[in-house]
Amino acid sequence: MILRSIAFTAALFAIGPVTATGLATCDSGDSSTWQSMDSLKEKLTGEGWQVRHMKEDGGCYEVYAIDEKGSKVEAYFHPVSFERVPIEHDAH
Amino acid sequence: MAMPMARRARVKVYDALVRLAHLVFIVGVAAAWFTRHAPGGWHEWIGYAVMTVLAVRLAWGVFGTPAARFRRFVRGPRATCRYARALLQDRAPRHLGHNPLGAWMILALLSTLVVIVVTGWMFTTDRWFGYAWVIRSHEIATWLLFALVPLHVGGVIHASRKHHENLVASMLHGNKPAAAGDDILP
Numbered sequence: 001m002i003l004r005s006i007a008f009t010a011a012l013f014a015i016g017p018v019t020a021t022g023l024a025t026c027d028s029g030d031s032s033t034w035q036s037m038d039s040l041k042e043k044l045t046g047e048g049w050q051v052r053h054m055k056e057d058g059g060c061y062e063v064y065a066i067d068e069k070g071s072k073v074e075a076y077f078h079p080v081s082f083e084r085v086p087i088e089h090d091a092h
Numbered sequence: 093m094a095m096p097m098a099r100r101a102r103v104k105v106y107d108a109l110v111r112l113a114h115l116v117f118i119v120g121v122a123a124a125w126f127t128r129h130a131p132g133g134w135h136e137w138i139g140y141a142v143m144t145v146l147a148v149r150l151a152w153g154v155f156g157t158p159a160a161r162f163r164r165f166v167r168g169p170r171a172t173c174r175y176a177r178a179l180l181q182d183r184a185p186r187h188l189g190h191n192p193l194g195a196w197m198i199l200a201l202l203s204t205l206v207v208i209v210v211t212g213w214m215f216t217t218d219r220w221f222g223y224a225w226v227i228r229s230h231e232i233a234t235w236l237l238f239a240l241v242p243l244h245v246g247g248v249i250h251a252s253r254k255h256h257e258n259l260v261a262s263m264l265h266g267n268k269p270a271a272a273g274d275d276i277l278p
Contacts, residue, residue, distance in 0.1 A: 010242075052221065052223050053222050053227075064221065064222030066218060066221065072218060072222065
């Protein structure tokens with residue numbers, strides 16, 4: 001009884017929603033055509049953002065920052081155009 | 093020889109707060125895991141609930157009933173090693189409360205949970221939002237918790253088998269067969 005319920009729980013976790021962390025994807029082609037992450041950071045900083053963390057996600061640049069209004073934002077940008085990519089939901 | 097488990101009187105060992113907190117940790121961690129990418133703030137609210145219960149449980153570990161109190165069941169490294177050796181030689185005594193290895197597991201689980209809820213909460217604040225190390229700590233502590241849980245459950249099953257009692261059920265209704273013979277009271 002104990003063993004069976006544990007096996008069941010473990011299986012539940014294993015088949016749990018395999019959601020990608022990515023909230024957006026970008027059709028951005030080969031990464032050699034991308035602008036650098038640093039220049040995006042420079043651009044956003046110039047617009048009054050306080051960039052806390054950046055990483056590549058789903059072919060986009062994912063940015064955690066405090067924006068010019070002082071709000072917490074998790075934003076996605078196209079790595080070639082630096083255009084902001086809409087995401088499914090706002091971060092928290 | 094001690095009296096068989098089935099014939100022993102049953103005594104209340106784990107109070108309602110201990111049992112409820114334990115249940116909240118199981119359900120809360122599972123729910124937080126499944127809502128980790130869900131929209132609508134579920135993950136955060138579950139986290140606040142677990143954080144609140146965790147704070148209460150830690151305080152109860154100082155002021156609570158004997159079986160809930162850390163000082164009553166956490167033993168030093170030497171006594172714990174002695175217990176571990178006895179366990180390997182299949183002569184570990186039955187503890188009516190948590191045994192010394194179980195006690196360290198509880199401390200490990202609770203402190204990992206503290207790291208998870210604190211880093212999770214930090215991420216909701218303007219001061220700590222967005223930093224990679226906060227996310228990393230939250231993730232690493234979560235995986236650590238998921239590594240500890242099977243060990244915890246394994247220990248519970250082992251002790252249940254060795255001492256002919258159902259410890260999983262005891263954590264639900266709070267009762268255990270009374271101490272007898274060389275059993276150790278909390």
